[in-house]
Amino acid sequence: GQNIDQPTEMTATEGAIVQINCTYQTSGFNGLFWYQQHAGEAPTFLSYNVLDGLEEKGRFSSFLSRSKGYSYLLLKELQMKDSASYLCAVLDSNYQLIWGAGTKLIIKP
Amino acid sequence: GAVVSQHPSWVICKSGTSVKIECRSLDFQATTMFWYRQFPKQSLMLMATSNEGSKATYEQGVEKDKFLINHASLTLSTLTVTSAHPEDSSFYICSAAAGTDNSPLHFGNGTRLTVT
Numbered sequence: 001g002q003n004i005d006q007p008t009e010m011t012a013t014e015g016a017i018v019q020i021n022c023t024y025q026t027s028g029f030n031g032l033f034w035y036q037q038h039a040g041e042a043p044t045f046l047s048y049n050v051l052d053g054l055e056e057k058g059r060f061s062s063f064l065s066r067s068k069g070y071s072y073l074l075l076k077e078l079q080m081k082d083s084a085s086y087l088c089a090v091l092d093s094n095y096q097l098i099w100g101a102g103t104k105l106i107i108k109p
Numbered sequence: 110g111a112v113v114s115q116h117p118s119w120v121i122c123k124s125g126t127s128v129k130i131e132c133r134s135l136d137f138q139a140t141t142m143f144w145y146r147q148f149p150k151q152s153l154m155l156m157a158t159s160n161e162g163s164k165a166t167y168e169q170g171v172e173k174d175k176f177l178i179n180h181a182s183l184t185l186s187t188l189t190v191t192s193a194h195p196e197d198s199s200f201y202i203c204s205a206a207a208g209t210d211n212s213p214l215h216f217g218n219g220t221r222l223t224v225t
Binding site for chain 1: 115153155216
């Protein structure tokens with residue numbers, strides 16, 4: 001079956017750096033997305049990786065290793081507003097989006 | 110950037126009534142829209158894929174006669190929850206991609222449905 005794993009919850013300190021990992025096993029691969037979802041709101045797009053390597057976008061970076069079925073989202077200079085759930089989603093060979101359960105990130109002052 | 114508008118943001122209805130939720134792509138055409146359901150502290154669950162001009166594709170376990178989807182134009186899809194029951198209370202979110210299959214999804218703001 002298709003499976004995406006990411007930690008349920010993480011805690012980090014304001015101003016610090018946090019890495020949220022995502023491992024996947026899917027039938028085919030057409031890219032990996034990271035979305036941010038604040039409580040009670042809809043998800044918003046953060047990043048898309050389809051080739052191996054690191055994509056940097058401001059304080060957020062996303063890394064992909066297709067051979068390892070692994071990605072991470074790196075958040076730098078954490079701010080209180082970064083407290084949210086972070087969803088990893090993989091586009092399989094049929095272009096179906098497979099969602100992880102999300103990682104709840106708690107930022108402490 | 111691409112914007113998806115969803116209406117209403119929240120609705121309270123009585124058990125047995127029907128509720129219609131609209132999803133519009135405001136600045137792009139969407140031949141395909143997706144309807145998700147999300148329970149508290151859980152991830153998104155795809156309910157159905159809405160295809161413009163044809164029947165929606167429902168995920169396993171989702172009752173197509175209960176959750177009616179209409180995608181009459183390239184910018185509008187509607188989800189009607191028929192004969193709603195308290196267990197249908199949830200957060201419903203629509204989304205669409207502006208572009209190719211690997212374009213990121215743009216989500217509506219979601220509709221919080223409470224059935225009393």
